[in-house]
Amino acid sequence: MSTYILAIETSCDETSMAIIKDGHDEIATVVLSQMDTHANYGGVVPEIASRMHIENITLVAEEVLRKANMKMDDITAIAVTYGPGLIGSLLIGLMAAKTLAFIYHKPLVPVHHIAGHIYANNLVRQLEFPLIALVISGGHTELIYMKEDYSFEKLGGTLDDAVGEAYDKVARVIDVPYPGGPLVDKLAHEGKDTYPLPLPLDDDSYNFSFSGLKSAVINLVHNEKQRGQDIIKENMATSFQNRVVEILTKKTLKALKEYDVHNLIVAGGVAANKGLRERLTKECLANDIHLIVPEIKYCTDNAAMIGAAGYFAYKLGRRADLNLNAKASDMLH
Amino acid sequence: MKYLFIDSATATLVVAIIIDDKITYIYNQKVGKDMSSVIILERDGKIIRQKRITEQKENSKLIMPTVKKVLNKEKPDSIIVVNGPGSFTGIRVGLTVAKMMSWALNIPVVPLSSLEVIASTPTSENNIALIDARRGFVYAGVYDNDLNVIMEDKHMELAKLNIDGQIVSYDDFAGIKPNLDILKVIKKHEKDKDINPHKLNPKYLKLTEAEEKLNRQNDNGSK
Numbered sequence: 001m002s003t004y005i006l007a008i009e010t011s012c013d014e015t016s017m018a019i020i021k022d023g024h025d026e027i028a029t030v031v032l033s034q035m036d037t038h039a040n041y042g043g044v045v046p047e048i049a050s051r052m053h054i055e056n057i058t059l060v061a062e063e064v065l066r067k068a069n070m071k072m073d074d075i076t077a078i079a080v081t082y083g084p085g086l087i088g089s090l091l092i093g094l095m096a097a098k099t100l101a102f103i104y105h106k107p108l109v110p111v112h113h114i115a116g117h118i119y120a121n122n123l124v125r126q127l128e129f130p131l132i133a134l135v136i137s138g139g140h141t142e143l144i145y146m147k148e149d150y151s152f153e154k155l156g157g158t159l160d161d162a163v164g165e166a167y168d169k170v171a172r173v174i175d176v177p178y179p180g181g182p183l184v185d186k187l188a189h190e191g192k193d194t195y196p197l198p199l200p201l202d203d204d205s206y207n208f209s210f211s212g213l214k215s216a217v218i219n220l221v222h223n224e225k226q227r228g229q230d231i232i233k234e235n236m237a238t239s240f241q242n243r244v245v246e247i248l249t250k251k252t253l254k255a256l257k258e259y260d261v262h263n264l265i266v267a268g269g270v271a272a273n274k275g276l277r278e279r280l281t282k283e284c285l286a287n288d289i290h291l292i293v294p295e296i297k298y299c300t301d302n303a304a305m306i307g308a309a310g311y312f313a314y315k316l317g318r319r320a321d322l323n324l325n326a327k328a329s330d331m332l333h
Numbered sequence: 334m335k336y337l338f339i340d341s342a343t344a345t346l347v348v349a350i351i352i353d354d355k356i357t358y359i360y361n362q363k364v365g366k367d368m369s370s371v372i373i374l375e376r377d378g379k380i381i382r383q384k385r386i387t388e389q390k391e392n393s394k395l396i397m398p399t400v401k402k403v404l405n406k407e408k409p410d411s412i413i414v415v416n417g418p419g420s421f422t423g424i425r426v427g428l429t430v431a432k433m434m435s436w437a438l439n440i441p442v443v444p445l446s447s448l449e450v451i452a453s454t455p456t457s458e459n460n461i462a463l464i465d466a467r468r469g470f471v472y473a474g475v476y477d478n479d480l481n482v483i484m485e486d487k488h489m490e491l492a493k494l495n496i497d498g499q500i501v502s503y504d505d506f507a508g509i510k511p512n513l514d515i516l517k518v519i520k521k522h523e524k525d526k527d528i529n530p531h532k533l534n535p536k537y538l539k540l541t542e543a544e545e546k547l548n549r550q551n552d553n554g555s556k
Contacts, residue, residue, distance in 0.1 A: 040547065041543050041547065045543040047421060047541040047543070048541050048543060048544070050421070050422070051537075054428060054432070054534065054535065055424045055534055056427055057429060057432065058433060058436040058531050061436065062531075072437070087422075088425070091393050091425065091426060091429075092425060094393065095425075095429035095433070096348070096429055097394065098430075099397065099429070099430050099434055100437060101435075102401055103434065103438060104437075263395070265487055322401060323394045323395070323397065324394075326393065
């Protein structure tokens with residue numbers, strides 16, 4: 001018999017629900033993005049995000065069932081992102097999930113947001129193990145080793161800014177509007193690597209650090225301004241992106257080699273970055289690595305990925321009680 | 334009629350079942366660590382009731398197990414829920430449950446004010462209900478003994494709250510336990526028209542700081 005997971009994701013600024021069959025078959029997904037609203041403030045405002053989630057939560061639930069042409073009785077279990085993320089936002093999805101689990105007597109499955117990003121790839125093609133996952137987004141930069149399904153060993157992560165955060169901050173400094181990441185990526189394809197920027201945290205660890213690189217960009221822009229000159233945005237974007245791609249690629253390849261792994265998956269919003277995709281594709285081809293990068297729609301936050309991860313968590317017997325609480329931060333396990 | 338009542342706008346979580354004008358189960362419990370207070374004052378400014386508001390995240394843990402316990406496997410006919418003012422997160426926790434239940438079970442839901450619930454405490458005079466909104470502000474509402482609105486709920490400076498010539502200060506907030514009359518609140522609202530759960534939203538009575546800042550910038554820009 002098939003397993004249908006109703007998944008709920010509200011960890012940041014997307015109100016999303018999905019119905020996923022057997023961990024890989026996307027029956028229906030609804031994503032209500034608040035990006036246009038938050039663009040007015042130059043970034044996600046947590047309280048506004050929470051306010052918009054509660055306004056839309058029942059509408060999204062109704063729409064996903066309508067789209068799937070299913071009833072709650074057809075659902076096997078309810079999976080929900082309990083963290084990490086914005087606490088006020090997480091709570092809306094969590095309370096909705098708990099209410100539905102209670103009313104319909106369904107198992108409640110807690111899902112870690114990062115597990116969701118990783119399992120987004122399972123919607124594209126079944127994961128092959130062992131694998132290395134590079135999770136990169138506005139809130140995360142992590143290298144994870146997976147021996148088998150739902151086993152996560154964190155090799156390293158960012159010590160300060162997440163890579164997507166660094167993109168947004170650099171975008172602001174060079175006057176690129178919010179959301180800066182995708183636009184910097186686009187500019188990077190039009191410029192030349194002319195600015196002397198450092199390769200950040202180029203050491204033997206699997207950790208990352210992007211605040212130094214960001215500061216270097218700020219200093220360069222400032223110095224040019226003092227000399228009465230403007231920086232060439234395209235060239236700054238290229239120089240910045242080249243360093244980011246270089247260090248991400250370098251440490252990822254090192255992990256693949258050291259752990260003797262031939263499967264790489266890239267996940268998270270920054271997985272949509274073209275510069276990184278191109279470079280990793282090239283390197284993986286040269287090193288006999290099987291690379292999976294999800295479609296753009298699975299890179300940003302969505303409940304489909306929570307439904308995919310939720311299926312494996314459900315199969316492993318992971319369950320939560322009705323007193324499940326949201327967690328702003330939590331180790332992936 | 335079987336009503337489910339939920340008030341999570343302050344840290345004293347109240348969940349109750351009311352069947353045929355009788356409270357058959359009420360959970361009225363403060364949770365977590367103290368953060369600020371709810372105060373009920375008499376007309377002369379004397380404090381008669383107070384309850385402490387606590388860390389609202391804890392309501393998120395307590396509320397579903399409590400609803401499950403009070404419902405005791407039975408389905409309510411109607412939901413009466415507090416939709417503000419109070420802790421933003423606290424309001425949303427209870428209201429999300431009410432919205433989802435109303436939508437999923439297709440039962441009516443009626444919203445009401447947290448200040449009215451606080452003002453349900455029996456007194457001989459009008460009840461001035463206050464909830465600490467921090468930084469010298471309060472959410473304030475005045476209700477008579479039959480819960481008719483004397484002053485609409487609003488977000489205001491505590492220093493500007495003038496009760497019979499008296500200015501109430503924070504120093505007056507001494508600790509006395511609450512004594513809410515939930516039955517009176519239910520009776521007052523049982524004839525209210527229910528709201529489509531999709532359209533049931535919090536009444537914060539206050540914009541977010543980001544919105545206030547943006548509005549100020551826009552005002553300055555237009556001058």
